[in-house]
Each structure stands twice: as C-alpha cells, then as structure tokens.
Amino acid sequence: MSRPIEAVIHSAALKHNYQLIKQRAPQARAFAVIKANAYGHGVERVVNTLNDADGFAILEFATAIAMRQAGVTQPILLLEGVFSVDELQQCAQHNIMLAIHEPRHLDWLRTTVLQAPVQIFLKLNTGMNRLGFVAENAPELVAQLRAMPNVASVTLMTHFATADEPAKGITQQWARFRAQSELLDCPCSLANSAAIFAYPEVHGDWVRPGIALYGSSPFAHQSAEQLGLLPAMSLRSRIIAVQNLEAGDTVGYGATFIADRPMRIGVVACGYADGYPRHAPTGTPIVVDGQVTRLLGRVSMDMLCVDLTELPNAQIDSVVELWGQSLSIDAVAQKAGTIAYELMCAIANRVSVQLD
Ligand SMILES: *Cc1c(COP(=O)(O)O)cnc(C)c1O
Numbered sequence: 001m002s003r004p005i006e007a008v009i010h011s012a013a014l015k016h017n018y019q020l021i022k023q024r025a026p027q028a029r030a031f032a033v034i035k036a037n038a039y040g041h042g043v044e045r046v047v048n049t050l051n052d053a054d055g056f057a058i059l060e061f062a063t064a065i066a067m068r069q070a071g072v073t074q075p076i077l078l079l080e081g082v083f084s085v086d087e088l089q090q091c092a093q094h095n096i097m098l099a100i101h102e103p104r105h106l107d108w109l110r111t112t113v114l115q116a117p118v119q120i121f122l123k124l125n126t127g128m129n130r131l132g133f134v135a136e137n138a139p140e141l142v143a144q145l146r147a148m149p150n151v152a153s154v155t156l157m158t159h160f161a162t163a164d165e166p167a168k169g170i171t172q173q174w175a176r177f178r179a180q181s182e183l184l185d186c187p188c189s190l191a192n193s194a195a196i197f198a199y200p201e202v203h204g205d206w207v208r209p210g211i212a213l214y215g216s217s218p219f220a221h222q223s224a225e226q227l228g229l230l231p232a233m234s235l236r237s238r239i240i241a242v243q244n245l246e247a248g249d250t251v252g253y254g255a256t257f258i259a260d261r262p263m264r265i266g267v268v269a270c271g272y273a274d275g276y277p278r279h280a281p282t283g284t285p286i287v288v289d290g291q292v293t294r295l296l297g298r299v300s301m302d303m304l305c306v307d308l309t310e311l312p313n314a315q316i317d318s319v320v321e322l323w324g325q326s327l328s329i330d331a332v333a334q335k336a337g338t339i340a341y342e343l344m345c346a347i348a349n350r351v352s353v354q355l356d
Helices: 011-024 035-039 043-049 061-069 085-094 103-111 135-146 171-181 193-198 329-335 340-345
Strands: 006-009 029-033 055-058 076-078 097-100 118-125 151-157 233-245 263-268 285-288 291-296 304-307 319-323 352-355
Touching (some): 035 043, 043 352, 061 085, 085 097, 103 135, 118 135, 118 171, 135 151, 151 171, 263 319
Parallel strands (some): 006 352
Antiparallel strands (some): 233 263, 285 291, 291 304
C-alpha cells in the first residue's frame, strides 16, 4: 500500500448539487464554475460528471481551450477575460465567451481580425471595486460593442461583495445594476452561490454557482446541510502510528499540546503539504473510524496527531476523515480561521484523487 491519503470526489453529490441549484434558479441557465481546478476537485472530473450542465465558467485560458479540444460543446465563459490579442483570437476560434472589464479589451475587439464574432460578458463594477467598468457607462459601452462586427452578443454581468451576509446584502449593488439593465435589452448574469440561495430576484439569465456545487455553504449562518447540499469531496487518510502518553508528555513541534493525564494518540498521514490547514488548532474535529475526535498539537508538513483516548479500538490503519461525508468542511475551515474555498483549492498534487 502507498501513503494512504486520498481525496474522494463524490460524483453523485456534484450532480445533486447542480440539480438543486437549477431548482433554486429555475428560470436561469447555470454555469458550473470550475476555476482553480474546479475548486480542487479536478476540472476534467467535474466536467465529465456534469456533462449536461448548461455551461462552464473558468479563469484559466489553457484549460478552456483544452476543454474544447476534448469535445466539450456547452458554452464556456472566461470569467476574467483574456490577457492578450492572441487569446482573444483563440476565443473566437473555439467559441469561448469572455468577460471584458477594461478599456483595452474594447480596443482589442475593435482592431483585431477574428475568425468569428465573440459573445461578450460586459463586467460592470457596481461596488465590489475589483474588476469592471463604471456601471453607469453601460449604455455607452453596449452601444460601442453592438457596433463592432467582432461582437456577437452582449450580456451584462456583475459580482456581489456581500451576498452571503444578510446584514450587508446586495441592495446597493443590485440597484446600480438594475438602473442600467432596465435601459438595455441585454441578458444578465449576477448571482454567485450566495445570491442564488438568498436573492431569487437577481437570478437573471445565467447564474454562476461555485462553492455550492462542491457542497459547502456560502453562508456563515446556514449550513450546507440546511441548504440541502451534499459534500463533493472527502479527504481521507489512515492512522500510521499510535503513541501512549503520560501526563506531562507533549505532542509535535513546539510541544504546544501537553497531556494532563495518560492518553493514547494516533498519528495521521496528512499534513499541511497535503493541503490540511496548518493553522487548525488543538480541538479541530477529525473523524476516526466513524467517530468524531480532535486534533492535538501543531499540524506538521506530513503528519498530524489525533486523540484516541476515547477510541480504544482505533489502531494503525484505522480510517481517518479530515473532512467530507462524515465531517463538514465548513466546520473544519471555521476552526482553522478560513473558508472551505481555501481548503478545497489547497489540496496538494501529491494527494491522489478517486472518483466515486
Ligand atoms: C468564483 C466566481 C463565482 C463563484 O462564486 P461562489 O461564491 O463560489 O459561488 C461567480 N462569479 C465570479 C465572477 C467568480 O469569480
């Protein structure tokens, strides 16, 4: 047997989550957001599993092209657009939709010879202040784009900063967007996972679910389970050693955990070089043989330690779940002071991935 850590990707959960999102946004088409290697789940795996998705949204240009070459026929949207004229030409050649957010993108569209017209998502800055044109310039921009032979269609797009926080909400961004979209006869795309669940009024023509697809909640105040989402990834490993401690013995680097009584601990083949968060503190939940126990001491590069004192049957080769079907990734992320997005994206190359 090789080093026992593996990430299991649950294809039935991915399909279930996509369908649930479709039910929540029944009038819209849904881009499955597959940037960052499908949030660590593997682009190819997710695209093959969601082979009947309405479309896919991604940032990585080379992967978008590879998807077309692999025979994906659905709409593909480049969420951050293109970074050169050459990429723009290849988008036209491979029928890839692109966001534009910067004046130079307009110049490229105006001056480049393309094999075919491209479908544009005009990104409007309504308050996030990352990417996008000043929202109030939309009518002028749409007029310019419509006059360009290289432009096949224009969809208005924006992105919400606080759709996951009820106290902050989307009111201002939504008002700024709507003031423009009402003037223009364009399809619209606004909603990330949080907005899909919280604000049906912004579903528009295309929703853009990412995190919900992978079975994590976009909200701090509502669990994935409450939303009906199923975890799409389980990170599993095994116990590779057992140690018996006396009171006063310490565990791991920095000796930050000190036993206050005799204890039995297990060493798990999983560390921060596998993608487990180093900042997870003592007490972070971990499941061993189906029972919840806790992390002890510092996470090291290749190992971490768990409390087996109350699990007398646990031993070498006992199955450990770091997160997944028996333990919510959101609970682990919260303990580690981060979000599930970061944990999913951090799964390291050395972790083998299985599809079930
Ligand atoms: C990543 C991304 C999404 C998906 O966001 P989630 O919170 O994961 O649903 C949607 N739209 C844009 C523009 C994105 O970059």
